[in-house]
């Protein structure tokens with residue numbers, strides 16, 4: 423009996439060791455699943471083609487100018503609707519906003535915009551391409567920070583927000599700039615969806631999105647950590663695209679799923695799932711894809727989420743999907 427127990431303990435230890443990579447110390451999955459950081463950003467595959475060039479007026483190497491330590495830099499909250507065109511009622515139902523941060527140096531008078539967005543547009547970050555020559559769905563899902571000189575007041579003011587929310591010193595700005603570069607090198611992909619157990623405020627968050635507004639909030643938190651005080655006269659709202667599901671199940675990465683004959687059925691199911699909503703060129707197409715996704719989710723109660731370059735199965739439940747424009751106070 424004794425040796426058996428030892429064997430059982432050993433086995434358990436081994437299993438725990440293996441699980442420790444993905445699970446917390448108590449042998450349970452950590453929620454929300456931490457967004458994976460990389461040690462550098464790989465060059466995007468040449469298959470991915472941007473409709474609009476990324477960061478056309480930014481520095482080629484992403485350099486951020488150095489401010490005099492005693493400079494006083496104003497910080498602006500910038501927000502504008504993504505749907506800046508009319509396509510009838512459909513888009514009116516979506517309240518998708520783009521967020522950015524503005525800076526203005528009192529020493530030089532120059533001002534700057536800092537934002538974080540998709541390299542190959544939102545549709546390509548949300549839905550993959552099914553390429554006949556490749557078994558696994560192909561994602562053009564990189565996102566990155568863009569820093570450029572100028573603030574286009576008109577762009578942000580029309581139906582949007584341009585509000586000064588505080589001041590930082592030049593030296594605080596320089597520290598933030600260093601952090602932005604590190605954040606930009608290690609956080610490389612865009613994630614559209616936030617996944618949680620239900621709409622109630624105390625629900626479990628399974629996965630956090632990683633998008634422009636998350637970047638803006640990370641930067642605000644960094645500025646606060648560096649000693650800045652940020653305040654807004656009006657409530658600050660941000661767009662979240664929610665999925666609602668029961669506890670997700672880990673499936674595996676591309677090679678595990680699409681390179682293992684035993685998982686042929688799962689592989690086919692994932693391809694079939696994404697076939698319905700291939701990425702498209704325009705925001706209108708993207709909106710239609712969201713509607714298609716919604717219909718499919720309600721019917722099949724299944725969503726295959728791609729997070730950290732790995733697939734998860736989400737057992738979807740009511741209300742399935744929501745686009746919420748919700749308040750999130752400044753830190």
Ligand SMILES: *[C@@H]1O[C@H](CO)[C@@H](O)[C@H](O)[C@H]1NC(C)=O
Nearest residue numbers: 469470471472473543546703
């Ligand atoms: C999405 O990716 C495809 C394939 O690379 C590309 O043809 C298309 O232009 C991209 N979409 C947008 C909106 O850039």
Ligand SMILES: *[C@@H]1O[C@H](CO)[C@@H](O)[C@H](O)[C@H]1NC(C)=O
Nearest residue numbers: 483484566567568569603606
């Ligand atoms: C972030 O990374 C992208 C992609 O490599 C690059 O184009 C951009 O200049 C970088 N931005 C900053 C602020 O470092």
Ligand SMILES: *[C@@H]1O[C@H](CO)[C@@H](O)[C@H](O)[C@H]1NC(C)=O
Nearest residue numbers: 503505506507577580581582
């Ligand atoms: C701002 O909103 C108004 C009213 O909805 C609309 O008529 C106008 O075209 C919008 N302006 C821009 C630049 O989107």
Ligand SMILES: *[C@@H]1O[C@H](CO)[C@@H](O)[C@H](O)[C@H]1NC(C)=O
Nearest residue numbers: 498524526532533572573575
């Ligand atoms: C940014 O600079 C431009 C050009 O000097 C100016 O027109 C604009 O009002 C400035 N915006 C802010 C928010 O400082």
Ligand SMILES: *[C@@H]1O[C@H](CO)[C@@H](O)[C@H](O)[C@H]1NC(C)=O
Nearest residue numbers: 619620621622623624625626
């Ligand atoms: C979560 O909040 C709801 C009301 O918003 C409450 O009824 C419920 O008991 C709460 N559950 C937990 C576990 O705190």
Ligand SMILES: *[C@@H]1O[C@H](CO)[C@@H](O)[C@H](O)[C@H]1NC(C)=O
Nearest residue numbers: 673674675676677678679731
């Ligand atoms: C995919 O997952 C397997 C384990 O399931 C691992 O050995 C492999 O390194 C992973 N591949 C990548 C590219 O992360």
